[in-house]
Amino acid sequence: SQQGEEDPQALSIQEGENATMNCSYKTSINNLQWYRQNSGRGLVHLILIRSNEREKHSGRLRVTLDTSKKSSSLLITASRAADTASYFCATEGFTGGFKTIFGAGTRLFVKA
Amino acid sequence: EAQVTQNPRYLITVTGKKLTVTCSQNMNHEYMSWYRQDPGLGLRQIYYSMNVEVTDKGDVPEGYKVSRKEKRNFPLILESPSPNQTSLYFCASSLVAGGAPKYFGPGTRLLVL
Numbered sequence: 226s227q228q229g230e231e232d233p234q235a236l237s238i239q240e241g242e243n244a245t246m247n248c249s250y251k252t253s254i255n256n257l258q259w260y261r262q263n264s265g266r267g268l269v270h271l272i273l274i275r276s277n278e279r280e281k282h283s284g285r286l287r288v289t290l291d292t293s294k295k296s297s298s299l300l301i302t303a304s305r306a307a308d309t310a311s312y313f314c315a316t317e318g319f320t321g322g323f324k325t326i327f328g329a330g331t332r333l334f335v336k337a
Numbered sequence: 338e339a340q341v342t343q344n345p346r347y348l349i350t351v352t353g354k355k356l357t358v359t360c361s362q363n364m365n366h367e368y369m370s371w372y373r374q375d376p377g378l379g380l381r382q383i384y385y386s387m388n389v390e391v392t393d394k395g396d397v398p399e400g401y402k403v404s405r406k407e408k409r410n411f412p413l414i415l416e417s418p419s420p421n422q423t424s425l426y427f428c429a430s431s432l433v434a435g436g437a438p439k440y441f442g443p444g445t446r447l448l449v450l
Contacts, residue, residue: 270439270440313379317437326396327372329378329379
């Protein structure tokens, strides 16, 4: 079953603009992670945010987590053409095991 | 260099012909897992392993087997592949369980005819 759901499914912006992607999930979680995937390649881990954290930064990335709304957002500031990729959130939670559940992803296209 | 390797990277096979996709990591990680990625469905976990000889089912384990005899290796076995197992497969690892894995392999594209 798919727990994480990204929104929007696709996003097209101009270089220099900010990109915001959202992720919603259904059950309680230990943590939430964001990944980037260039077309057909392996996933690259971007950032992890724990359930007791509300915001985290890494370079041009800013992640927020609202456990009351069961949602997270990934903000990429001053986007570059090289940011063009698919972005996924993944949750690991209290599901009786160490299962990881990924969302379907947001496809980001940054136009130069 | 820390990495997760998978072989083969591309594979075309026929229905019913047993195959194995190997996965190896050089980071002494305890946790390893397999995923399949299909268009519009994101990644779905097939199996995971928390350590040697400890494996458990993910969300879509039907038609797959795994083994963890050594810490570094976690092969994925398709005893009798079917066309609905055509997919892009990823192996991943992390130091310990308790979070989505940090290191992913490059992927294996499988086509079952």
